[in-house]
Amino acid sequence: MMVRAAAPPTTALGAEPGFVVQLEAFSGPLDLLLHLLREEQIEIADIPIARICDQFLKAIHELGLNQAADYLEMASRLVRLKVQLLLPRSLDDEGWEDPRAELVRRLLEYQQIREIAQWMGSAAERRAEQLARGYLPPVPASPLPPLVLDLLAMLQAVERVIAAIPAPVLHRVVARPLDVEGAQRRIEALLEASSEISWLDALGPDPTIADVLSVLLALLELARRGALQLRQPAPFAPMVIARESAHPAV
Amino acid sequence: MNPLTQLCEAALFAASRPLTVEELATLDPEATGADVRAALDELREHYEFGQHGVELVELAGGYQVLTRAVHAAAIERAQFSVRANRLSPAALETLAVIAYRQPVGRAEIEEIRGVSAGGVLRSLQERSLIEVVGRSEGMGRPLLYGTSPLFLELLGLRDLADLPKAEELTIALQPHRPEAEGPDDAEAYVPAES
Numbered sequence: 001m002m003v004r005a006a007a008p009p010t011t012a013l014g015a016e017p018g019f020v021v022q023l024e025a026f027s028g029p030l031d032l033l034l035h036l037l038r039e040e041q042i043e044i045a046d047i048p049i050a051r052i053c054d055q056f057l058k059a060i061h062e063l064g065l066n067q068a069a070d071y072l073e074m075a076s077r078l079v080r081l082k083v084q085l086l087l088p089r090s091l092d093d094e095g096w097e098d099p100r101a102e103l104v105r106r107l108l109e110y111q112q113i114r115e116i117a118q119w120m121g122s123a124a125e126r127r128a129e130q131l132a133r134g135y136l137p138p139v140p141a142s143p144l145p146p147l148v149l150d151l152l153a154m155l156q157a158v159e160r161v162i163a164a165i166p167a168p169v170l171h172r173v174v175a176r177p178l179d180v181e182g183a184q185r186r187i188e189a190l191l192e193a194s195s196e197i198s199w200l201d202a203l204g205p206d207p208t209i210a211d212v213l214s215v216l217l218a219l220l221e222l223a224r225r226g227a228l229q230l231r232q233p234a235p236f237a238p239m240v241i242a243r244e245s246a247h248p249a250v
Numbered sequence: 251m252n253p254l255t256q257l258c259e260a261a262l263f264a265a266s267r268p269l270t271v272e273e274l275a276t277l278d279p280e281a282t283g284a285d286v287r288a289a290l291d292e293l294r295e296h297y298e299f300g301q302h303g304v305e306l307v308e309l310a311g312g313y314q315v316l317t318r319a320v321h322a323a324a325i326e327r328a329q330f331s332v333r334a335n336r337l338s339p340a341a342l343e344t345l346a347v348i349a350y351r352q353p354v355g356r357a358e359i360e361e362i363r364g365v366s367a368g369g370v371l372r373s374l375q376e377r378s379l380i381e382v383v384g385r386s387e388g389m390g391r392p393l394l395y396g397t398s399p400l401f402l403e404l405l406g407l408r409d410l411a412d413l414p415k416a417e418e419l420t421i422a423l424q425p426h427r428p429e430a431e432g433p434d435d436a437e438a439y440v441p442a443e444s
Contacts (some may be wrong), residue, residue, distance in 0.1 A: 027339045064328050072363040077278035109362055116350065117342035119414055122404055127406030128333040129319035130307065162391075 026208035029074035030110040032059060037107075044107050047100055049085055077103070082163070176210050183218035191228060191243045198241045251296065254281055254288040259315075262293075268312030268403065272412045310402035311409060334404065345379060345401065349413055353383045353394035371395065379404060 026032045036055050037044060056078055060071045084099040149157075186204070190197050202215050218242065220226045231240040251259075258275050262269060274286045281289075289377055294306040297315075307316045317325065324392035325331050337345070344367055347359045359367045374380045376393075402409065 027343060028363055030364040074364060106362075106364070110364065113343055113346045113350075113362060116346040116414065117339065120346055120349075121337065121339075121342050121406065123405040124334070124337060126319070127309075127404060128336075129322040130305075130316035130406070131322060131325060131331045131333070132314060132316055133263070 007076060015070045026063075029056075029060075029071045031114070032056065032071070032106065033074065034111060035113070044111070045104055047104065049078065049081045050098060053082045058225070083205070177212055178217065180214050180217045180221065183214040183221060185221060187218055187241070191241070193245045197241045200239065201239060253294070254278060254285055254287055254294055255292045258286065259293050262306070262313060262315045265314075267291075268310045268420040270312040273312070287337050307406070309406050310399045310409050340370050344374060345397070348374075348380055348395050349397050349401070349410065352396035354396075355388070355392040355394050357392065360393075364369060364422045 026035065033056060034044075036052060036059065037047065040052075040055075042052075043050065053075075057075055060075060061067075062177065081099050081103065094098070108176075183202075187197075187202050190201060203212060205217070219228070219230065223230050226244055228244050229242040231242060233240065254277075258274050261274060261277055271283050271286050271290070275281050275283055278285075290306065296302075297305045302316050303321055304315050305316050308349075322333060328331055333405070340363075342361055344359060347362050348354055351358060351362075356371060356438075359371070359421055375382075377400075378398055380395045381398045383391050384394045386390045386394055390438045398412070404411075407413065
């Protein structure tokens with residue numbers, strides 16, 4: 001039945017088509033509707049809504065277009081028209097307006113646009129048969145010739161550039177070296193005096209950030225060398241730093 | 251050939267777009283619009299009766315030297331040039347609405363075509379076939395679109411009046427008359443083959 005739909009999307013039966021690819025065959029729901037009318041050889045002004053509505057629904061289902069918003073909107077319009085026309089009305093109703101009028105107006109308008117589009121398409125094709133002079137992209141700027149200058153001129157140029165820099169503000173990086181060796185010596189001395197010390201003992205009074213990091217690294221280093229033991233008796237309990245008896249600190 | 255005709259021919263050869271009479275008149279401070287028009291007539295006849303491979307075509311408000319249609323296939327086969335890509339039906343329909351309703355907003359285009367138009371409008375704008383010509387006074391002040399000079403060039407139209415008139419459209423798929431020619435320049439526009 002769908003002559004123009006060369007390749008309807010293949011959706012496996014029962015599978016949920018999550019994404020609708022618009023077919024090239026129809027440029028929209030109005031196009032599909034016109035196609036159906038043409039196929040049935042029906043005058044636009046006298047659409048048998050019930051029949052066309054059913055055919056439209058069937059067609060968008062067959063074409064897998066029943067999830068495309070544009071087609072769904074037209075489908076719902078048609079269903080509403082069908083319902084309106086099915087409702088009984090009294091024969092002497094003077095103010096009755098054909099509910100199809102709006103749809104007919106849109107279809108005629110769209111048909112006219114289609115006709116213009118077709119005319120424009122063939123005009124463009126005729127025009128494309130005549131070629132203008134080939135467009136040449138602008139030639140990219142060639143690289144600059146090699147510089148010829150002496151040392152003095154270059155130094156002067158550097159000075160001019162430097163002079164143009166507004167009051168240079170340099171960020172000074174202050175070196176704060178960690179004293180890991182010092183911390184190691186200090187911990188070893190403490191462990192000479194007592195077999196167990198706490199983290200706070202190892203830190204000493206008023207430690208700076210550098211001191212804390214130094215002590216931490218020193219502890220890890222000594223523990224790695226087996227010079228001491230790090231123990232934590234319970235979760236979140238203070239760390240216990242103990243002398244390694246088997247390998248006494250050197 | 252008249253020196254001004256030669257000058258116009260050289261300019262039309264050098265330019266890669268249609269040139270208007272006003273633009274061509276700037277070639278020579280002495281030349282008036284009428285002089286340029288006479289020169290263009292001479293050039294057109296020269297190409298016409300000298301049996302040249304190119305012809306002078308009036309389009310997009312100006313004049314351009316184009317190859318004759320009979321040569322397009324051979325030139326393309328030899329890969330010296332390519333014909334412009336065809337426009338999709340969606341693009342043509344959108345252009346049709348814009349051409350006849352301009353300035354027109356996106357909502358009206360979508361209402362007439364029954365489909366959303368965002369993607370098509372963007373690609374038409376990227377191809378410079380339409381341009382934003384203003385903003386509507388309506389809610390949200392939506393953009394209004396119109397056709398560009400390139401649109402006329404692409405369709406080979408002199409101006410928008412070359413589009414078919416609304417009253418000529420009532421019967422669908424009527425074969426269109428080949429060229430809408432004014433009576434004054436009708437004899438100058440002899441079809442290429444004859």
